[in-house]
Amino acid sequence: MNDIMIDVKEVTKIYKIYNRTRDRILDAAFPFLHIKHTDFYALSHVSFQVHKGEIVGIIGKNGSGKSTILKIITGVLIPSGGSVIVNGRISSILELGTGFNMDYTGIENIYLNGIILGISREEMKKRIPQILEFADIGDFVYQPVKNYSSGMFVRLAFAVAINVDPDILIVDEALAVGDTAFQAKCMAKMEQLMKSGTTILFVTHDMNTVRTLCKRCVYLENGRILSEGPAAELADLYLHKTRVSMNQEHLEIMERQKEIQKERKGKNIDYNNEFARKVDIFREGTGEVRFIACKVFNENGKEEYYIKYNEKVTIEMQIEFFEDIEVGLGYHIRDNKNMELLGSTLALEKIGKGVIKGKRGERFRIKFRTLLPILEGVYNIMLVMSVPVIANKTVLFVDLVNNAAIFEVGENIETKLWNKVHLDNEVTVERIN
């Protein structure tokens, strides 16, 4: 296929660590001397391809090699092994900002970037109004960039990067320092660029962005590709792993790790239960309390897969306690991209103290009755039980089940719904002249 824009083949990056500084020079200049050093593998045997017009997300923890692979694709770093073939002009924002000279003014830096990308001063001059309009940093462009805030810096960097007609745009986490409005603007711009055929490679820790923007993802862990596939799935995997490690950390803090870790996986799960078998791969948590069922009923009280638009449904779940404990409980309704659209918790609905207190062996049935004024489509329910560690900030997941139930909402027959969710409005129309 000839629409492959980036072809990464078996790329390995080794950082050599030397005992003395001069060893590095000697080794680089005279490799045949075999100077002693230790190897640090930042990437090992990473291969993937990116096609024209794709937005591919690269996700992974800190230190997993995301930035390294982007730098190698950009050509800033040179791989120790393997090859990267890139077809077309790359424009990139690596880490904080692009190649900006701190002492130059914004305008001078724009020209400098143009030179490196092979765009003449005259040509660049024509693009300056567009760049300034997008960056929207006012007269600061005439100031040295060292006086910029990090937000202004990234605004200018992004504005330059998208206005040099790149075939491939590479964006590292940089955008996170921009404010929400600017981020939204960048997202919109990237979608627009993608539609006009630009290939985009994107690193972020924000899984919502990944779900909305990317179709495909590459998940790196410890310098290797852990998985590659649809963005929504990998985003879930990433969040799952994050929660696991978050739980892990909390457990360590609470010194409960030992007793629980022994039988972590599958603790208190009854595999005779059909529900437990069905959601096994989607569940995690410490397991003092488990969900043992989840059902969706329509307004007539019948268990149903097809739900009408704006129907009052009942989401029923059952839990079983294996220890004496208090847990908070809630659910999310997620769309086909696994964006959490609706949901509630006991605390939100002010039910008791927002928690259920149970004793070992006790079972409870909880019902949430709610309207579903949402766009037609397939939705899934995610159930969560947790114990707060720090109020409103971080929690220990007791049981978390993705895809606990799935249902489909039909089209609103009266009028077409153009947004995902609709809430009732009070509308007044009055003549004012």
Added chain:
Amino acid sequence: MLNKLIGFLIDIWRERKTILDLAKNDFRAKYTNSILGIVWAFVVPFSTILIMWFVFEFGFRSVPVDDVPFILFYIPAFLAWNYFSDVFSSASGCLWEYSYMIKKMCFRVSVLPIVKLISAGFVHMFFIFVIFVMFGLYGYKVSIYNFQVLYYFLSMDILLMGLTWLCSALAVFSKDISNVISVILQVGFWATPIVWVPNNLPEKVNIILKCNPMYYICNGYRESFIYHKWFWENKAECFYFWGITVVVFVIGANMFRRLRPQFADVM
């Protein structure tokens, strides 16, 4: 190895437009942050010329050398050396100066020392013009020999290219290099016939001093303007200079090429 060297040079040739643009940018940037701007590029060498002239003309009461006023004897060699030392020190540190680009953007890093060379070359071209003016003021007519100065200028550039590739690449790994260079430049100024006359020295000493390739260049600048000698007349010195220059050039280009993959790792 030869193939790689040729490839390295061809790649640089392809970037000639970028090099020129970067050089203009470098030249502009160097002086935009100071109030007097571009004036500084000329004030510093001029002040040095004046001081030297004053010291030698009035302090030491130097007599005209070979019937040429001392200032005229001194200026061509001094300006050649001034250019050399300017480029040698600035280009050797240029990778650090441009580290923000090396770390963030993809381009041919080997052009940077050349960018410095050209950026300093703009000023030097002006000074070559100044030499012509000075000789004109003292009543010397312009002769065809004078234009050999361009040959010496370009020869010096080739030497500088090799030197600065070598030193700039090494400077990435070790900050010691810049100190070594300033020592070399200090010693070099007095080891090169700039303020003294080579003919006055014993033959043995002169031969040792001629090992310095800048001897050939400074002498060449002087011969173009004062002695009106063709550059091919000193065959031995010419061969020696080009021998050294080619060796330095090949070593410099190869070292740069080998060390290049590690620049971004180290910076």
